[in-house]
Structure formats: structure tokens, C-alpha cells
Amino acid sequence: MTNKSSGTSSINGEKSDGLGNSQHRTSDPSPPIVDLELNRVRSFHLINDVVHSFAWNQLNVQVKDRKTKRPLSILDSSNGIVHAGEMLAIMGPSGSGKTTLLNALAHRAAAAGATTTGNVLANGHIIGLQKLRELSSYVEQEDALIGSLTVRETVQFAASVALSSTTSKRKRVQRVDDLIARFGLQEQSHTIVGTPIKKGLSGGQKKRLGVASRLVTDPKVLFLDEPTSGLDSALSFEVMNYIKVVAKRHNLIIIASIHQPSSSTFKLFDKLCLLSKGKTCYFGPIDQGLGYFSSIGYQIPFETNPAEFYLDLINTDLIREGNDVFSRVQDITHNWPRSSTASQLQKDIEKSIADAKSAGNVFDLSNIKPQKANPWSIPVVLAHRSWIKAYRDIVVYGIRIIMYLGLAILMGTIFLRLKGTQDDIQPFINAIFFGSAFMSFMAVAYVPAFLEDLHTFNKERANGLVGPLAFSVANFIVGLPFLFIIAFLFSLVAYFLIGFQQTGTAFFKFTLWIFLDLVAAESLVVLVSVLFNIFVVALAVAALVNGLWMGVSGFLVPLNGLNPFWKYAFHYIDYQAYAFQGMMVNEFKDRVYDCAGLAQDGYHCMFSSDLNAVGKIRGSAVLENFGIGLSGEKVWVGLIIAIIAGYRILAYLVLRLRKN
Numbered sequence: 298m299t300n301k302s303s304g305t306s307s308i309n310g311e312k313s314d315g316l317g318n319s320q321h322r323t324s325d326p327s328p329p330i331v332d333l334e335l336n337r338v339r340s341f342h343l344i345n346d347v348v349h350s351f352a353w354n355q356l357n358v359q360v361k362d363r364k365t366k367r368p369l370s371i372l373d374s375s376n377g378i379v380h381a382g383e384m385l386a387i388m389g390p391s392g393s394g395k396t397t398l399l400n401a402l403a404h405r406a407a408a409a410g411a412t413t414t415g416n417v418l419a420n421g422h423i424i425g426l427q428k429l430r431e432l433s434s435y436v437e438q439e440d441a442l443i444g445s446l447t448v449r450e451t452v453q454f455a456a457s458v459a460l461s462s463t464t465s466k467r468k469r470v471q472r473v474d475d476l477i478a479r480f481g482l483q484e485q486s487h488t489i490v491g492t493p494i495k496k497g498l499s500g501g502q503k504k505r506l507g508v509a510s511r512l513v514t515d516p517k518v519l520f521l522d523e524p525t526s527g528l529d530s531a532l533s534f535e536v537m538n539y540i541k542v543v544a545k546r547h548n549l550i551i552i553a554s555i556h557q558p559s560s561s562t563f564k565l566f567d568k569l570c571l572l573s574k575g576k577t578c579y580f581g582p583i584d585q586g587l588g589y590f591s592s593i594g595y596q597i598p599f600e601t602n603p604a605e606f607y608l609d610l611i612n613t614d615l616i617r618e619g620n621d622v623f624s625r626v627q628d629i630t631h632n633w634p635r636s637s638t639a640s641q642l643q644k645d646i647e648k649s650i651a652d653a654k655s656a657g658n659v660f661d662l663s664n665i666k667p668q669k670a671n672p673w674s675i676p677v678v679l680a681h682r683s684w685i686k687a688y689r690d691i692v693v694y695g696i697r698i699i700m701y702l703g704l705a706i707l708m709g710t711i712f713l714r715l716k717g718t719q720d721d722i723q724p725f726i727n728a729i730f731f732g733s734a735f736m737s738f739m740a741v742a743y744v745p746a747f748l749e750d751l752h753t754f755n756k757e758r759a760n761g762l763v764g765p766l767a768f769s770v771a772n773f774i775v776g777l778p779f780l781f782i783i784a785f786l787f788s789l790v791a792y793f794l795i796g797f798q799q800t801g802t803a804f805f806k807f808t809l810w811i812f813l814d815l816v817a818a819e820s821l822v823v824l825v826s827v828l829f830n831i832f833v834v835a836l837a838v839a840a841l842v843n844g845l846w847m848g849v850s851g852f853l854v855p856l857n858g859l860n861p862f863w864k865y866a867f868h869y870i871d872y873q874a875y876a877f878q879g880m881m882v883n884e885f886k887d888r889v890y891d892c893a894g895l896a897q898d899g900y901h902c903m904f905s906s907d908l909n910a911v912g913k914i915r916g917s918a919v920l921e922n923f924g925i926g927l928s929g930e931k932v933w934v935g936l937i938i939a940i941i942a943g944y945r946i947l948a949y950l951v952l953r954l955r956k957n
């Protein structure tokens with residue numbers, strides 16, 4: 298009992314410890330209740346008349362401890378039940394297992410390398426991953442919104458990837474409007490979410506939009522991972538209040554992990570699951586929590602926010618003198634499974650299982666076949682969405698177009714108006730190398746935009762909406778027109794300023810080589826970003842690989858002098874080498890250059906050629922010097938296309954094999 302009283306007094310002690318905690322607690326803001334009654338009509342598509350209860354029984358999650366390498370339990374014998382229309386708060390200090398429980402309930406990887414045992418039940422029947430995905434949605438802590446889309450477009454696209462093609466256009470529009478209205482976003486309907494360059498929605502509006510766009514699939518169970526993270530208490534209340542009203546009105550089951558809610562936000566929940574180090578401290582109705590803790594000897598001090606009281610009680614990070622949190626937590630977690638509240642919970646779960654058995658197939662969800670979007674339409678929807686993003690968000694292609702135009706002006710003025718004399722042969726070669734290599738190198742600027750897309754894809758995939766093939770195809774197709782524009786603009790500026798062969802065919806062939814070079818470079822960036830999906834790492838690896846391709850392309854060291862290792866291991870898979878050779882042939886195949894000197898004094902020719910006697914050098918002699926054949930163009934185009942396909946297929950396979 299000493300333990301318990303010390304626990305209580307320490308909580309009381311905090312009130313008088315001069316830290317000002319009590320004042321903070323009592324000044325908990327009660328924000329004005331947002332008028333959510335503007336739209337009283339229920340949205341029939343949202344109504345949950347399918348999942349009456351969602352429960353879990355003896356759920357355990359074990360990992361291999363990072364330090365000791367022994368099995369470590371990070372969620373221990375968790376039980377719970379939530380009924381239709383109820384909202385559950387999973388609460389606990391940092392590292393207590395909130396996300397682990399939420400993930401285990403949603404059949405997601407609970408933690409890296411974790412083993413999960415126990416049952417997740419809907420209507421008393423065990424529910425598997427596929428069925429749960431169809432009936433639920435998961436809103437992650439970090440939203441996966443696309444910054445350059447408007448609120449309306451965000452919900453519209455979410456509807457397009459999720460809704461069956463049999464849903465009429467009118468119904469789709471209705472649903473989109475309805476969800477925007479439900480979450481109070483009508484006025485922001487045409488506002489963009491926000492990019493680093495252009496401000497859009499506020500933090501709270503973004504959270505509301507994130508939830509609204511997940512509700513488009515009509516989930517009956519909604520998992521929310523810290524839906525109020527990053528928001529102040531007034532905004533947290535506002536966001537949760539919206540969710541609460543929608544959930545109540547449509548009988549949804551909401552399961553949310555939440556960190557330190559204010560008392561007004563806390564009161565919005567119906568049930569509480571309190572965790573400490575993976576063990577349950579309490580599970581039950583919010584309004585019975587204080588009574589339970591009082592019954593085991595922990596009395597809430599006067600005028601204290603209950604949520605803060607619970608967290609202070611079990612937070613092992615807040616150890617103060619005379620405050621033995623460890624033994625208090627041990628006492629609380631020891632008491633829980635022996636309590637009548639826990640026995641009642643167990644009985645409720647068993648009853649739901651027994652009811653399911655006696656009702657036969659009545660509550661069986663496996664008979665429900667939700668409508669799904671046509672898989673062929675998904676790449677088109679994704680391509681449309683990426684297209685909007687690509688032309689609206691300057692970070693995707695806009696900055697690169699400006700950057701490449703800058704490079705074109707730079708090159709055009711540095712290699713300005715080269716002539717057909719032998720002195721300019723080397724500068725021509727340098728310009729070709731610099732152009733192909735640097736254009737490819739600058740594709741690293743695509744890393745951030747691609748990682749943002751990948752992030753969105755991962756979230757949509759985890760919700761069972763989008764597969765890796767649709768994502769890969771859409772990403773590839775949308776890039777092509779932009780890369781062609783870049784190649785064309787670059788060539789238009791640089792080609793004529795530099796003074797390459799002045800024929801239309803040569804100009805278009807040059808543009809084609811630059812285009813292929815860019816598509817290959819972007820495909821490389823995609824592969825590297827999929828493999829190393831951390832911004833700085835992807836950037837560094839893509840830059841390094843570009844350096845490698847420059848080194849082995851046959852310009853810095855001619856092919857016949859290149860060390861066999863680099864030549865056989867890398868040169869033949871170097872797309873830059875083929876683009877370089879193609880552009881070299883384009884420039885030198887049909888052109889003739891003047892040697893130095895005059896006929897009477899004798900000519901000085903840098904490259905030996907059959908025209909030396911008349912003071913000329915055939916361009917083909919230059920190509921010969923580099924070991925570049927005259928008739929390889931078609932093969933090189935084929936090889937670059939094969940390399941592009943290789944990068945794309947590898948990126949697709951990595952995505953396919955890498956589960957979330």
C-alpha cells in the first residue's frame with residue numbers, strides 16, 4: 298500500500314512542486330464548439346451497419362531486442378473491444394506501444410521484424426488482412442497529401458482510386474462535396490494543400506483533409522495514428538470534434554492513438570486504452586477510468602486534466618525525488634488483469650465470439666463484397682494526378698526546366714560559335730561530353746519530388762488502394778512529355794549557339810539523344826530513390842553513379858585505354874556512353890574540318906584522314922580516333938531503351954518485394 302499512497306502523493310506533490318503544473322491543468326482551453334450541425338443529413342454511403350464490434354484478444358507483439366538480441370515483448374496480452382459509434386483513445390507515454398497496438402490491430406507490420414500473435418475480431422469473427430483493408434482505413438501521423446493539389450482535387454483523386462467504375466459521376470461528385478462539407482473545408486475547396494514554396498492549408502485543415510480523403514472509401518473502422526500531432530490544443534479539439542461528429546452520426550468505429558490530449562479533447566472519446574511499456578494499465582469507458590484508478594488507490598488531484606493524471610501516473614520519463622514511478626507502474630499493470638473491469642472486458646469479448654457463433658453467418662463479414670476501382674483505371678488516375686502536380690509544382694519540373702535552360706545558355710556562350718577548323722574539334726567533343734554528362738547529372742534534382750510521390754504511394758498501398766505496377770507505369774508516362782520539353786528547349790538554345798552541324802536532321806537527332814539521356818537519368822534516379830528512400834542518401838548515391846557513368850563513358854579515358862575492369866563491368870551498361878557516341882556520330886559523321894597552315898607551306902592536320910592532302914580532316918577520322926563506329930546509332934538507341942527498361946523494371950521489382 299506504501300507504493301500506492303506514494304504514487305498518489307507524488308501526483309499531488311507535482312501540483313505543489315512549484316512547477317506550475319496545476320495552473321496548466323486548470324487552464325486547459327475549452328475551444329468554442331465548431332458548428333458541425335450545418336449539414337444534419339447523414340451520408341448514407343458512410344453509415345456503418347456492417348461492423349458492430351471490433352475486438353482483439355490476447356494480442357502480443359514480440360521483437361528481437363536491438364541490444365540483447367533476445368525476444369522482447371513490446372505489447373503484452375492486450376485485450377479490447379470497441380462498438381459501432383464509439384471512439385477509442387490509445388494513450389500512454391512515448392514508447393509505451395501505442396503505434397505498435399494500432400499497427401497490430403490494422404494488420405500492419407507492428408514493428409521491424411516483429412511477431413504478432415493473438416486475434417483481431419470483427420463482429421466476433423477473426424478478421425484477416427484483406428477483409429480488414431476493405432472495411433477500414435488508416436490515417437498515418439505524417440499526412441501523405443500532395444502539396445500542389447487543391448482540397449477538392451485531393452478528395453476527388455482519393456475517390457477515383459478507390460471507387461468502383463459503376464459509381465456514377467454524379468454520386469462521386471456528391472460524395473466529394475459531402476466529405477468536404479463534413480470536415481468544414483468548403484471555403485478552402487479550391488485552396489492548394491501547400492508546398493514549401495506556396496503556403497496553403499493550416500495544420501488543422503490538413504489533418505481534417507487527410508481524414509476526409511480516407512473516408513472516401515466508406516471505411517467502417519478508422520485507425521488514426523496521433524491525429525493531433527503537431528497541433529495546439531484548440532486545433533486538436535477542433536480536428537477530433539469533426540471526427541467525433543462524423544463517427545457518431547454514421548456509427549463508425551474510431552481507434553486513435555493520442556498523445557497528451559487536453560481535457561476537452563480527451564472527453565470526446567468514449568473509451569480509453571492506457572498502455573505502459575506494452576502492458577495494459579486500463580481499458581474501458583473514459584468516464585469510469587477515474588473510478589477504476591481510485592479503486593486501486595490512485596486518486597486524481599482536484600482540478601486535474603484526467604489525461605494528464607493518467608500519463609503522469611505511468612510516465613517513467615518523469616522520475617522525481619520520492620516518486621517511484623517504476624514500482625507504481627508495476628503495481629498498476631499487476632492490478633489490471635486481476636481487476637473486475639478486466640474480467641468484464643474479457644467477458645464482453647467472449648460474448649461477442651459466442652454471439653457470432655450462435656448467429657451463424659449473420660455477422661460474418663466474408664460475404665460482404667465491397668466495390669473496387671477498375672485496376673486498369675488506376676494508372677490513368679495516378680498519371681492525371683502526377684500530371685497536375687508536375688505542371689503546377691515548380692519543384693517537380695519547373696525548377697529543372699529553368700536549370701537546364703541556364704545550362705544551355707552557359708554552354709552556348711562558353712562554346713560560342715565554334716567553327717569548322719581543327720582547333721575547334723576538341724571543344725566540339727568537350728561540348729558533347731559536357732552536355733550529355735551534365736544533363737544526366739542534374740536529374741538528381743528529381744529526387745525530392747519523386748520521394749514525395751513514393752511516400753504518397755506507400756500510404757495508398759498500405760490502405761490497399763494502389764499497387765506498384767500502376768504507380769510505376771503512371772510515374773514513367775507522366776515524365777516523358779516534360780523530359781521531351783526539357784530536351785527540346787535545351788537543344789534549341791545550346792545547339793545553334795555552339796555551332797553544331799546546322800541541319801534540321803542533325804538538330805532533331807541531337808534532341809533525341811538528349812531526351813534518351815534524360816529519360817535514362819530520371820529512371821536511374823527512380824531506382825536509386827526506391828532503393829534508398831532517404832533524401833540525402835538517394836541524392837548522394839545518384840550523384841555517385843552519375844560520376845561513375847561519366848568516368849567510364851569513353852571520353853575522359855578513350856575506350857581502348859580504359860582499364861578492363863571498368864570497361865567490362867560498367868562501360869557497356871553506361872547509357873551516357875551511348876548518348877555520347879550517338880551525339881559524336883551526329884556531329885562528325887558527315888562533316889569536314891580545316892587543317893592548320895596553307896597549301897604552299899604544307900598543312901598541319903591533327904587527325905590523319907584521306908583529305909589531309911587538301912588541308913581537310915574528315916569527321917569520321919575523329920570518330921575512328923575514339924573507336925566509335927559509324928553505324929551503331931540504332932543499336933545505341935536500343936541499348937539506352939533497354940537500360941531505361943532495366944532501371945524501371947528493377948525499381949518496380951524493389952517496390953513489389955518491399956512490403957510496407
Ligand SMILES: Nc1ncnc2c1ncn2[C@@H]1O[C@H](COP(=O)(O)OP(=O)(O)OP(=O)(O)O)[C@@H](O)[C@H]1O
Nearest residue numbers: 360361362363371390391392393394395396397408
Ligand atoms: N527491436 C527492438 N528492440 C527494442 N525495443 C524495441 C524494438 N522495436 C521496438 N521497440 C520498442 O517498442 C516500443 C513501442 O514503440 P511504439 O512506437 O509503439 O511506441 P509509441 O507509444 O507509439 O511511442 P511514440 O509516442 O513515441 O510514437 C518503443 O519503446 C520501442 O523502442
